[in-house]
Amino acid sequence: MAENLAKFCAGCGYPITLMMLNKTLEKLDLQKRAVLGLDIGCALLAWNFLPINTFQTHHGRVAPTMMGFKRARNNSICFALVGDGGAYAIGLQSLIHAAKRDEPITVIVANNTVYGMTGGQTAPTTLCGQVTPTSPKGNIEEPFHGPEMLKGVIKDGAFLARTAVNEPKQLQEFLQKAIETQQAGHFSLVEVLSFCPTNWKTNGVDTINKLNGLKDIFELGIL
Amino acid sequence: MLEKEKQFLTGHEIVIKACLDAEADVMYGYPITPTCEILSGWSNIGKQYLQTEDEIAAGFAVCGAVLAGKKAFTASAGPGHILLQDAFSMAEAMRLPFVMVIGQRGGPSSGTVIYSQQEVTLACYGGNGEGYRLVYSPSNAKELYELTRQAFNDAWHYRFPAVLLTDGYLLKTKSVFNLAEITKMVNIPAHALVPEDKVVHWPNIYTLEEELNEEINETKKDFSAISEEISKAESYKTDGIEYLVIAHGIVGAVAKMAVDELREKNIKVGLFRPITLRPFSKKQLDDLFVKNNIKNVVVVESSFGQLARIVRDELAPEIDATFTYIQKPGLGIEVEEIVEFMKKLKI
Amino acid sequence: MILKILLAGDGGQGIQTIAEIICRAAFQKNWHVSYIPNYGLEQRGGVSLSFIQISDKVIGYSKFTTPDILLIMSEQARARVKNYESGIMNYDVKDYAQKLEEQKIGKSSYNIFFLGLLVKYLEEKNVLKKEEVYELLEKKLGKKLNWEENKSIFQTCTL
Numbered sequence: 001m002a003e004n005l006a007k008f009c010a011g012c013g014y015p016i017t018l019m020m021l022n023k024t025l026e027k028l029d030l031q032k033r034a035v036l037g038l039d040i041g042c043a044l045l046a047w048n049f050l051p052i053n054t055f056q057t058h059h060g061r062v063a064p065t066m067m068g069f070k071r072a073r074n075n076s077i078c079f080a081l082v083g084d085g086g087a088y089a090i091g092l093q094s095l096i097h098a099a100k101r102d103e104p105i106t107v108i109v110a111n112n113t114v115y116g117m118t119g120g121q122t123a124p125t126t127l128c129g130q131v132t133p134t135s136p137k138g139n140i141e142e143p144f145h146g147p148e149m150l151k152g153v154i155k156d157g158a159f160l161a162r163t164a165v166n167e168p169k170q171l172q173e174f175l176q177k178a179i180e181t182q183q184a185g186h187f188s189l190v191e192v193l194s195f196c197p198t199n200w201k202t203n204g205v206d207t208i209n210k211l212n213g214l215k216d217i218f219e220l221g222i223l
Numbered sequence: 224m225l226e227k228e229k230q231f232l233t234g235h236e237i238v239i240k241a242c243l244d245a246e247a248d249v250m251y252g253y254p255i256t257p258t259c260e261i262l263s264g265w266s267n268i269g270k271q272y273l274q275t276e277d278e279i280a281a282g283f284a285v286c287g288a289v290l291a292g293k294k295a296f297t298a299s300a301g302p303g304h305i306l307l308q309d310a311f312s313m314a315e316a317m318r319l320p321f322v323m324v325i326g327q328r329g330g331p332s333s334g335t336v337i338y339s340q341q342e343v344t345l346a347c348y349g350g351n352g353e354g355y356r357l358v359y360s361p362s363n364a365k366e367l368y369e370l371t372r373q374a375f376n377d378a379w380h381y382r383f384p385a386v387l388l389t390d391g392y393l394l395k396t397k398s399v400f401n402l403a404e405i406t407k408m409v410n411i412p413a414h415a416l417v418p419e420d421k422v423v424h425w426p427n428i429y430t431l432e433e434e435l436n437e438e439i440n441e442t443k444k445d446f447s448a449i450s451e452e453i454s455k456a457e458s459y460k461t462d463g464i465e466y467l468v469i470a471h472g473i474v475g476a477v478a479k480m481a482v483d484e485l486r487e488k489n490i491k492v493g494l495f496r497p498i499t500l501r502p503f504s505k506k507q508l509d510d511l512f513v514k515n516n517i518k519n520v521v522v523v524e525s526s527f528g529q530l531a532r533i534v535r536d537e538l539a540p541e542i543d544a545t546f547t548y549i550q551k552p553g554l555g556i557e558v559e560e561i562v563e564f565m566k567k568l569k570i
Numbered sequence: 571m572i573l574k575i576l577l578a579g580d581g582g583q584g585i586q587t588i589a590e591i592i593c594r595a596a597f598q599k600n601w602h603v604s605y606i607p608n609y610g611l612e613q614r615g616g617v618s619l620s621f622i623q624i625s626d627k628v629i630g631y632s633k634f635t636t637p638d639i640l641l642i643m644s645e646q647a648r649a650r651v652k653n654y655e656s657g658i659m660n661y662d663v664k665d666y667a668q669k670l671e672e673q674k675i676g677k678s679s680y681n682i683f684f685l686g687l688l689v690k691y692l693e694e695k696n697v698l699k700k701e702e703v704y705e706l707l708e709k710k711l712g713k714k715l716n717w718e719e720n721k722s723i724f725q726t727c728t729l
Contacts, residue, residue: 032419033419035417037287040428044426044428047424047425047426048424048426051422052422053417053418053422053423053424054423054424054425055290055317055417055423055424055425055426055427056425056426056427056428057283057286057313057427058283058309058310058313061279061283061309061310061313064275064279064280064281064282064283064284064287065283065284065286065287065290066287067280067284067287068251068283068284068285068286068287068288068290068291068295069287069288069290069291069417070287071249071271071273071284071287071288072248072249072287072288072289072290072291072292072293072295073291073292073293073415073419076291093276093277093279093280094276094277094279094280094283096276097275097276097280231593231594231597231603336611337608363628363630392606392632392633393632395606395607396604396605396606396632397590397593397603397604397605397606398602398603398604398605398629398632399597399602399603473631473632476630476631477630477631479630480630480631555631555633557631557633557634557635558630558631
């Protein structure tokens with residue numbers, strides 16, 4: 001299914017999300033109209049992964065780029081794939097305003113609580129107490145809940161949801177809903193709890209356990 | 224009788240007219256003096272536009288729109304211009320026909336709000352790259368129109384991002400604009416860079432140093448290949464000169480008037496006025512030194528040497544020239560100042 | 571021929587309104603005209619300047635420091651333009667205090683009073699036509715509350 005061999009680390013959550021996206025597009029027969037914009041961070045590794053139009057942008061800038069694309073080509077189905085840092089730190093201003101304006105794009109946020117590509121530094125979603133290279137004594141802040149915050153600015157018809165890479169049925173369901181929302185002319189965002197064994201420094205079992213533990217802090221479902 | 228094509232227009236109105244005539248589809252922008260009137264003017268003519276949350280979003284929305292095949296542009300100044308360089312560097316890397324109109328204001332920081340020539344370096348070399356972008360510096364209302372049209376055409380024809388580098392004085396000045404005097408121009412049409420009928424995978428970040436290096440070399444080759452064709456400069460009264468004044472933008476227009484006055488006083492002075500700062504009319508400048516025995520080059524600008532640095536860099540290294548400067552960062556320059564300076568220089 | 575006119579007043583005194591009218595009237599007479607407004611950062615209450623040039627040749631640069639005609643409409647404006655020396659005509663509000671009072675001209679109409687004086691001079695110099703200025707003025711202010719008053723001020727001043 002993948003166009004090219006994945007450059008993601010072994011055990012990364014991103015390919016699961018991307019495969020699900022592709023499956024959903026296939027099901028809806030939308031691959032030809034799909035355009036995937038990538039933020040900088042691990043998302044950029046998806047540049048030749050799927051058989052759909054794909055390009056890389058800058059860190060934090062994928063949402064406004066896809067907004068510009070969508071407004072220029074109305075019949076395209078635009079996706080902004082971004083990590084938790086790109087979405088909720090460096091790109092937050094644009095994300096809030098895209099949601100506020102009800103831009104008909106679909107933002108897919110991979111939340112693995114760390115900055116994966118640069119070595120696992122603290123993200124806005126890092127848990128309180130979590131040790132990272134930039135929080136050596138443990139993070140002192142509470143994690144940021146993106147979809148919950150956006151709930152306050154979206155318009156009727158928009159779609160906000162959270163799921164996880166090990167909830168394939170729900171992931172696919174939410175992605176489909178997000179696409180349908182975009183087709184109806186509204187903003188959609190799906191946050192996907194994802195794992196990063198490389199930076200979490202976890203084995204297989206611990207990786208799954210940690211991911212499942214995140215579900216207690218970041219509630220799954222439609223907001 | 225008033226000719227039909229003659230209008231009394233501000234620089235802002237002329238830019239909007241040029242963008243319309245260039246068949247621009249959409250503007251993304253954020254209000255900042257002295258370019259607010261371009262955004263508000265464009266917002267009132269029934270074309271697609273959006274006032275974004277900041278210049279960063281405006282810049283990337285322009286990138287998105289051109290990727291989808293629409294002629295898109297933005298307008299900004301000073302601190303907004305700094306933020307736009309984020310998207311503009313992506314446009315440089317991906318060779319996106321991104322057009323931006325910059326109304327230079329004083330700097331650094333928020334500086335002043337109407338005038339300077341201090342955004343030359345930022346416009347020409349503002350990214351973390353090599354400055355492969357097209358930069359146009361109009362000296363009057365007519366050029367403001369023509370070079371805006373040219374910027375769209377060259378950007379889409381040659382696939383380089385383009386800056387129309389002007390200032391608040393030229394934008395805010397209301398003057399007589401005569402369409403009959405404008406050189407006719409055929410628009411280069413836009414085309415989809417991300418096509419609808421096939422799949423592209425388009426990186427702008429590379430794993431290997433060699434890959435990036437190869438990419439930049441390609442870009443350099445393309446930029447050099449078009450440089451002679453699209454670089455533009457005016458050499459004015461440069462036959463048999465002993466002194467050469469170099470100035471751009473509206474200072475170039477002032478310098479031209481100064482040259483006229485000095486010529487009447489029998490001072491052998493001419494003007495070299497770069498109209499494109501990137502690419503630079505290198506050969507045209509070098510030739511002036513080959514043909515004349517120039518004693519002194521006077522670079523005049525409303526900045527501490529941003530133009531002078533380009534000139535010294537572009538001038539062939541074997542040419543031995545003596546440089547003198549009139550540099551007034553953030554201030555306009557009057558004809559009399561140049562005339563007086565040249566008279567003293569001659570003594 | 572080139573005529574440089576600098577108008578200076580407080581923001582809100584209507585400096586740019588009369589500048590625009592003078593320029594348009596000169597433009598209608600086929601002159602080359604250049605006009606650039608200038609004000610401080612304040613949205614209200616700063617000094618408002620209009621740099622106007624009317625010429626039979628293309629105008630190369632919109633600013634200047636040696637106006638042929640200088641209008642000063644406020645204290646603040648006088649301080650702002652102290653380095654600008656006027657060559658031919660100098661209209662300063664302080665020299666017209668008595669006249670303004672005699673004619674019972676309200677502060678909000680000072681600009682129309684001075685527009686009248688400027689137009690009178692410019693018509694004598696064959697730069698523009700009083701009637702055309704009047705038409706432009708009526709188009710701009712004809713529907714405003716104190717139009718009758720402004721109309722009569724303008725007509726008196728240009729006599």
